[in-house]
Amino acid sequence: MLIAGLAFGQSFVRTTDSTLRFEAADIQPTPDAVPGTNTQNMRGGLYRRGRYEVHSATMLDLVRTAYNLDADKVTGGPAWMDKDRFDIIAKAPGDSTPEEMRTMLRNLLAERFRLVVHKDTKPLAAYAIRQGKKVLMKQSAGSDTPGSDMHGCKPIPPPGSPQGGALMTYRCHNVSLAELPDQLRNMVLATKALSGTPVVDRTELKGGWDFDIRYSQNTGAPQAGTDASPEVVTIFAALEKQLGLKLD
Numbered sequence: 642m643l644i645a646g647l648a649f650g651q652s653f654v655r656t657t658d659s660t661l662r663f664e665a666a667d668i669q670p671t672p673d674a675v676p677g678t679n680t681q682n683m684r685g686g687l688y689r690r691g692r693y694e695v696h697s698a699t700m701l702d703l704v705r706t707a708y709n710l711d712a713d714k715v716t717g718g719p720a721w722m723d724k725d726r727f728d729i730i731a732k733a734p735g736d737s738t739p740e741e742m743r744t745m746l747r748n749l750l751a752e753r754f755r756l757v758v759h760k761d762t763k764p765l766a767a768y769a770i771r772q773g774k775k776v777l778m779k780q781s782a783g784s785d786t787p788g789s790d791m792h793g794c795k796p797i798p799p800p801g802s803p804q805g806g807a808l809m810t811y812r813c814h815n816v817s818l819a820e821l822p823d824q825l826r827n828m829v830l831a832t833k834a835l836s837g838t839p840v841v842d843r844t845e846l847k848g849g850w851d852f853d854i855r856y857s858q859n860t861g862a863p864q865a866g867t868d869a870s871p872e873v874v875t876i877f878a879a880l881e882k883q884l885g886l887k888l889d
Contacts, residue, residue: 661744663693666731668753671697682793682827688733688742695729700754703727707746708758712823713767713839723826768835769843769889770821770880777885781815781849791815794824794854808855808874815849818842830858831876844886854879 683702685694695703701723705712733745750756794813811828822840825831856879880886 658744659748661741662748662752663731663733663745666729666749666753668749669728671726671728682795688737688739691732691735693729693731693733693742693745695727697726697728699723699726700750700756703729703746703750704756704758707743707750709743712826713841716763716765765839767839767841769841770818771887771889772844772846773881773885773887775885776846777883778850778852781851793820794828796829797853807858809858810853810855812853814851816852817849818844818846825876828854828876831856834876840888852884854883 683698683706684696685698686706687694695706698706699722700718701712701715704710704715704718708715729749731745731749733742737745792815794811794816797810797812809829813824816824819842822842825835825840855874856876857873877888880888
C-alpha cells in the first residue's frame, strides 16, 4: 500500500505563511516524564482564549498535529522522536483559525527544533485492523473530544514491573477506530510487539467506542527458578478475543 510520509533531513517547499508565528511560546521537557518510554499520552492541542497548550507530547505528536497527519504517515527523524516528551504553552491572536494554529506550530518547530521535512510517497508494510465475526466493543455515548482528559486509552492501574505474563490493562473511552492505531502506539509494549510496523484502520466502523483491553507484559519464557507464567495474551489475541477485531 502507498502511504504519504514525511522524511526528515530534506528540504520542504512551504505552502503556508512562514511569517505566521505565536506571539509568545514556551517549550519545556514534560515534568516527571521518563526518557525513552511511552507511558504517557499527549494531552491538549486545544486553543482557548488566546492560549494554546500541549502537554506530554513527543516530537512525533507535534509533527502529526502540525501537519494534520496520522502518526503512521510520519517516517524518519532522530531516535528520540517518539520518546522524549515536551509541554508547550503559547499565546496567539484570539481570532486564529485551526489552520493558522497548525501553521504557527509548524513554524515554532522549525525555529526551536530546526525541524526540516520533506513530503513524499513511499510503499510501506502495515498491519490492518479489520472487523471480526462479532464486534465486542460498546458504542460510546460520550461527547468528549480528542485532547480531553476523558478521551483515549488510559492504563489501569499505572504500569508497574510485574513478572511473567502478568496482564497490562487499558481502559479506552470514546475512541474511534481511526484513532486506535495511534492509541496502540502509546500502549506499553504493544508497539514493541508490532516491531514498529504502522497500523491502519480497515474496519469501516464509525463513531466512538468504549472498551477495556488486557494483554501480557512479557511474552517470553519464564526465567529459571521462577514459577511458570500464566497464559500469555498477545496484543493480537487481545484485539480478536476481547474487542472482536483482527490485526492482519
